[in-house]
Amino acid sequence: MTQFRIAQISDTHLSRQKNQFVGNFEVAAERIATQRPDLVVHSGDIAVEATQRPDDLAFANELMAGLVAPYRAIAGNHDIGDNPGDGGYMPKKPVNDDFIAGYEALFGPSQWQIDAAGWCILGLNAELFLSGLAGEASQERWLDETLSQSGGKPVAIFCHKPLFLAQVEEPADVPYRYVPMAPRRKLAEMMAKADVRLFACGHVHQSRDHVVDGIRHVWGPATAFTLPDAVQPRVGTKRCGMVEYVFTHDGVTVETVFPDAMVQHDYDAVRAAYA
Numbered sequence: 001m002t003q004f005r006i007a008q009i010s011d012t013h014l015s016r017q018k019n020q021f022v023g024n025f026e027v028a029a030e031r032i033a034t035q036r037p038d039l040v041v042h043s044g045d046i047a048v049e050a051t052q053r054p055d056d057l058a059f060a061n062e063l064m065a066g067l068v069a070p071y072r073a074i075a076g077n078h079d080i081g082d083n084p085g086d087g088g089y090m091p092k093k094p095v096n097d098d099f100i101a102g103y104e105a106l107f108g109p110s111q112w113q114i115d116a117a118g119w120c121i122l123g124l125n126a127e128l129f130l131s132g133l134a135g136e137a138s139q140e141r142w143l144d145e146t147l148s149q150s151g152g153k154p155v156a157i158f159c160h161k162p163l164f165l166a167q168v169e170e171p172a173d174v175p176y177r178y179v180p181m182a183p184r185r186k187l188a189e190m191m192a193k194a195d196v197r198l199f200a201c202g203h204v205h206q207s208r209d210h211v212v213d214g215i216r217h218v219w220g221p222a223t224a225f226t227l228p229d230a231v232q233p234r235v236g237t238k239r240c241g242m243v244e245y246v247f248t249h250d251g252v253t254v255e256t257v258f259p260d261a262m263v264q265h266d267y268d269a270v271r272a273a274y275a
């Protein structure tokens with residue numbers, strides 16, 4: 001295959017019961033039906049809140065099964081609980097093995113690798129960082145081995161959380177937003193041993209596309225909703241959308257798209273989903 005096209009959707013926040021964001025998922029699904037990518041990557045926060053309502057993930061799985069393209073998913077904090085952060089931060093719903101098992105039963109392994117168009121494309125579970133779960137150490141071993149064995153191929157990594165705001169070493173910002181400092185440093189060291197060209201994420205509900213030390217960092221927009229500036233300071237573009245990638249032997253092109261039909265929900269809709 002000379003080119004491999006991926007559509008990235010993120011932060012769909014789906015639920016049968018709290019269904020206000022289903023319409024925007026359907027807009028993404030229609031675009032996928034038109035564009036016919038080789039693969040859809042869901043970069044996490046598939047559910048509104050699966051740690052309290054497991055049916056959110058079952059419902060999301062039914063919707064994802066209706067996509068015309070095959071898909072791979074990675075888990076977000078609203079799917080399996082969150083990881084501890086810098087400065088002793090502990091989330092209200094910490095990740096645990098039961099949540100991960102429930103997620104994996106529907107969406108497959110937390111980590112995955114796809115080789116296509118000369119690229120090595122990887123999915124990482126961001127919620128394992130600093131969790132102390134057995135999966136944290138095994139993911140680290142897997143990633144180290146996989147990157148060491150990538151044989152000079154260009155590598156793309158999909159991970160729910162961004163690696164950083166601007167650079168690896170920076171003052172601690174929002175403790176639950178980025179990969180925490182200790183695993184971030186390890187990840188950066190491992191990445192430096194391979195030809196990593198792309199680090200793609202979701203989670204922030206703001207889109208950004210910037211290059212740091214030769215690696216393109218793409219923050220996919222949420223399909224579901226954005227947050228007002230008074231609740232979440234603006235660091236990127238606050239608009240619902242998705243990302244389209246074309247991987248070839250020459251590189252990758254990235255386009256963030258904002259379909260007009262996606263509704264820009266107000267904060268009341270978000271509050272109602274999380275009430």
Ligand SMILES: [Fe+2]
Binds near residue numbers: 044204205222
């Ligand atoms: Fe999210």
Ligand SMILES: [Fe+2]
Binds near residue numbers: 045204
């Ligand atoms: Fe998230």
